[in-house]
Amino acid sequence: MCVLALAVAQPQPEAGECYYLQRDGSLEELANEPNPAKGFGDIHFFVESPDQSAALTSTRRDDLQLQLAAADVLYRDVLGLTPPLLMPRYQRAHFIMVILRTDQTRGGQAYDEVVRSAASPDCHIRMALGGQVIAERNLTPAHELFHLYQNAHMMFKQAWVHEGLARWSETLLRGGVQEGSPLPANVEALERVMQESYGAAPFWQRLFYLLDPQGDISIPDALRDKRYHDGSQVVAVTEFYGSAFLPLLFSSLNEAGEALATQEQWPVYGWAEAEQRSLRHNEAILSAVHHAVSTYMPVADQPEELRAFMQLIEPMAD
Known part of the structure; x- marks a missing residue:
């Protein structure tokens, strides 16, 4: 269970708050390609159980990332929705964290608050995916990303x-x-x-x-x-x-x-x-x-x- 405490930050009435997770799971960031554009391109993959990260193959991770990127183009460019990080609620968030739960074969969850923690001190928004999800057979990544769009807009x-x-x-x-x-x-x-x-x-x-x-x-x-x-x-x-x-x-x-x-x-x-x-x-x-x-x-x-x-x-x- 995560405990939220308001992070100290300059007041920005037009933006949502950034909360500090006093207790956060054991997270380890995977190698992420930096992207200067603030939008979905700012995605950072983390694994929840670092000791099991070897179970996540590069092929499976590539396919997950491919589905997320394709879904984002559909939501942003085809549907014309504003990306979550560019909406007022998430103005304080610097990136989207995707937590891969390496011991789970299915499922996902989108969180709706801007947070930071000892594991990741920069403010961000989160979604979690079963690290063993097979993207070509499962649309959970796209589904959870759509929830982030919804949370940003309503x-x-x-x-x-x-x-x-x-x-x-x-x-x-x-x-x-x-x-x-x-x-x-x-x-x-x-x-x-x-x-x-x-x-x-x-x-x-x-x-x-x-x-x-x-x-x-x-x-x-x-x-x-x-x-x-x-x-x-x-x-x-x-x-x-x-x-x-x-x-x-x-x-x-x-x-x-x-x-x-x-x-x-x-x-x-x-x-x-x-x-x-x-x-x-x-x-x-x-x-x-x-x-x-x-x-x-x-x-x-x-x-x-x-x-x-x-x-x-x-x-x-x-």
Whole structure:
């Protein structure tokens, strides 16, 4: 368990805080190529159990790094999202730490605070991956990186938003994008979506499809050509939906979170974890969705299914 204590730093009201981890695991930095650009290029790999670092082959690490780099290009250049380190919440972070847990074969976790510790005295944000994850068979690295993008843009971590959108993001690499299930037509169906986690991905897929039925095929050739060591494609998607809408959705959720923090007299980036996940904020989220859709597509242009959904959530958006 990590104990957080506020690191001493000059006040920067526009930025999130940097916390000191008083107890941190046994971490050892691997050789990392320096990158002068502040963005995803500033990634530092650490191993959690240095005595087991030999179990992490260079091939496996290269494939993990390849997936992360490709996912970042998709999120940043294709979707048009601002990289986490360039967002106000993470202005004090100097790099992204990727902790490889060499004894784990699967799984990952994205952390949402800017931290530093004796193992790494510079402020940074973190994600952890099972060091034995096989990138060509597992999209956990891309999934966890998307969480860092979400954390940088919004404080909401309700599972249907946080995990549903992150699961959708995997389709940008996996391919085989579907049109999704019909949008909820009544309150009961909407409530079922908002009780979901990863299972909410089809909801987002459908919303994006209705807003962008032509799809987006603007995958850079350089990404299409990327291959893992086994020869398989890193980015297999050929078309997807919602690329122009997603930045607007993230911006609307960001604004809704700031308004809620002002209303509740919370620090903008200092919400209690329970509040970040509380389902009582679903109306604020739906209001942000309603605002983003209305801004992106006038009512007259909305297909009937989307218009009916917007009418359903409109009372909650007031």
